[in-house]
Amino acid sequence: MTQTIQGVDVADLVASLGAQHTLTVTNMSTVDGRNAVLYQDSATLPDGAVRLVWLARLCRPQATVALDWALNYSFVWGRQGNLHAGVDYGRGGILDARLARYNVARLAYDRDFAFRREPGPHPDGVLAVLQDGSVPGPGAYRRGCVGVGMDGAATFVAPTEPGRTLEFDPHPTYRLALARYAAGAVVDEDALVAPVSVTFPNGKTHAHATFDGDSWELDYR
Numbered sequence: 001m002t003q004t005i006q007g008v009d010v011a012d013l014v015a016s017l018g019a020q021h022t023l024t025v026t027n028m029s030t031v032d033g034r035n036a037v038l039y040q041d042s043a044t045l046p047d048g049a050v051r052l053v054w055l056a057r058l059c060r061p062q063a064t065v066a067l068d069w070a071l072n073y074s075f076v077w078g079r080q081g082n083l084h085a086g087v088d089y090g091r092g093g094i095l096d097a098r099l100a101r102y103n104v105a106r107l108a109y110d111r112d113f114a115f116r117r118e119p120g121p122h123p124d125g126v127l128a129v130l131q132d133g134s135v136p137g138p139g140a141y142r143r144g145c146v147g148v149g150m151d152g153a154a155t156f157v158a159p160t161e162p163g164r165t166l167e168f169d170p171h172p173t174y175r176l177a178l179a180r181y182a183a184g185a186v187v188d189e190d191a192l193v194a195p196v197s198v199t200f201p202n203g204k205t206h207a208h209a210t211f212d213g214d215s216w217e218l219d220y221r
Helices: 009-016
Strands: 020-027 035-041 054-058 064-070 074-079 091-098 104-109 115-116 127-131 145-150 154-161 165-168 171-181 193-198 204-210 216-220
Touching: 020 035, 020 171, 035 064, 035 154, 054 064, 054 154, 064 074, 074 115, 074 127, 091 115, 127 145, 145 165, 193 204, 193 216
Parallel strands: 020 204, 104 127
Antiparallel strands: 020 064, 035 054, 035 171, 074 091, 074 145, 104 115, 127 165, 145 154, 171 193, 204 216
């Protein structure tokens, strides 16, 4: 039987790896001094995990900017263990991930964090991080964070905790907004201007979003 995630065949997810996506953003409002920020959301985040600003570009009034990425997954760790709104996760290391084979990584600590690939019982279509007993946990000065990313940039992280396994659903939704956040910052939706979902329906890979000061108009192709 073919495994599914949120109704999507794992085989279809694997086949889509590497697909290039483009989101162009036009700011037709008077909102200035903000970035067009793209972040991801998931209904099944592990307890304690946070969403990070994934992509960000300054988007002044009457300007258009482009956000581009490829559908490639990764494991990530950062040096910030105190994850609160607006703080940068402290980019550290990254390890390429796959959905059908290289979907499990082990995080260890010996003067610094390090990943290694780990065979394990986790099924295809799940990205899992195993944290061994060497990882700094609550109250530790060297506590960091670990999670997953896409196209070389982090999307979700949680504070490190020895012995804890984190599982991430690699079928997120995309969210767009204007904000003062830079890429890598922990997202607080209360600090965002007009967050909106970007869905890329029916396999489309290009979207154009126009902000008029109140709401977004989205066009896909």
